[in-house]
Amino acid sequence: MGTSNIQTYHQSTSNQNTVKLRELLKTMPSFCRDYFRGIEPTTTAKTRIGYGYDIRTFFRFLLAQNPMFQDAQMTDIRLQDLEQLQPVDIEEYLEYLKYYKYEDQVFTNDERGIKRKFSSLRSFFLYYQKRDLIKNNPTVVVDMPKLHDREIIRLDSEEVSELLDLVERGGDNLSGMKKVYYEKNKLRNIAIFTLFLGTGIRVSECVGLDVEDVDFRNNRIRIIRKGGKEEYVYFGAEVAEALKNYIKEERVHVKAKEGHEHALFYSIQKRRISVQGVENLVNEYTSQITTFKHITPHKLRSTYGTALYQQTGDIYLVAEVLGHNDVNTTRKHYAAMDDAQKRSAADAVTLRKK
Incomplete structure (x- = not known):
């Protein structure tokens, strides 16, 4: 490569x-x-x-x-x-x-x-x-403004399953041009969402991917981090399957505009998909899953980071995979209690004996 x-x-x-x-x-x-x-x-x-x-x-x-x-x-x-x-x-x-x-x-x-x-x-x-x-x-002389901690917004495991199901089968209730557009970009959209949820990459890293950056022999992608640093991010079987399906069955038929031939993901105009394009795509699908949470590509990154920490308990691994320079930032964002843990507190205290 x-x-x-x-x-x-x-x-x-x-x-x-x-x-x-x-x-x-x-x-x-x-x-x-x-x-x-x-x-x-x-x-x-x-x-x-x-x-x-x-x-x-x-x-x-x-x-x-x-x-x-x-x-x-x-x-x-x-x-x-x-x-x-x-x-x-x-x-x-x-x-x-x-x-x-x-x-x-x-x-x-x-x-x-x-x-x-x-x-x-x-x-x-x-x-x-x-x-x-x-x-x-x-x-x-003026003090730096104090920042108040914000609730970390992320999808729970059920919402992740719902989201991927929607992206896979969301065209069942569509008709006309919406149905045509959905089918034309279905494998691309599945690949994008699976990649976000399976690697935690940033939206800028996603749109910057070239097809040559995907290495199926080692199941990894090469990305450019913030600041221009080049890194490899490894992915699992689900991401590999989604990327292979998209590249072999959908991307191969795209006649890219000049200068965009190497892009991994394309817009409907056959140019490299933009950050705004990905943000619109994420909003379009996630707004159908939850109206309570405003989900952006960065929130999908938070979803992955939280899941990785809950599965491994290794905050240093999470920091390394997400490309954080300061592990304290990682700990603050991804080692927080999830909703299920918080929910358990609801019945932990009895106010009146029956």
Whole structure:
């Protein structure tokens, strides 16, 4: 298996983000280019474009809310202007992020979104402070927002069975073009859901797969993790069967668009399926299984991680398979009690003797 085809998808995605960042920087103060050039060796293009959008949001806040920047354009902002800001300005920005409007569009951020944007801003200020380009850094005085633990949403074993049954037999009640579309993509959809639930890979790793990345001799796939690291993920018999059926019986008949010949999974347009396409597919099927839980590809990853831990009891194995750098993150997410364990507490305490 050569590596050239793998890099085609991930490199093209990286190139697109690099171009987006360059276009974005044209609208921002000129000194910002130094920051993004400085963090380039230690970040991916995806991370840099994320930082770019976050810092642009901060500049928009200054122009809209801070009297010091009244009637100014974003490109007018100078580095020494940022040095005049006080901690209260940063606190006002964090409050602003909860709900704001820009060009008649409403934006909101939960506590995780606010923390991420503040982290981006703190990194931005620290870059210039470390280089003695600014003396005052108001972001280090403001405390990082506290995150509250959230219930980990995942499918239970019965819901997993229901989901796979639906994907396999969901066309029985369809007619017309819906029936045709279902049959045309049935084996692809079974392969995608089985792969998520049987390996715990990320949606970006799934869409980045080329057919050459599937190794049936060793029952493994080659993926590119976050940060560009190449790894092998092993799969069991159910995943192998689903992938073989799809590749041999459905994918072989797809006449791919130019530049997409090596993709493992295709959209109806015969191009590599997109992240959005997979997210829509997951929502379409899981919403028929449960309306109580909002299931995304990442929740299918959580489902796999929880099942793997419950079967093995090995949190280090779970961390390794899922590609986590910090086992404490894994333990927090996947070693939690499941619903069946919690349910057992309901009848454990008797309030009144009969």
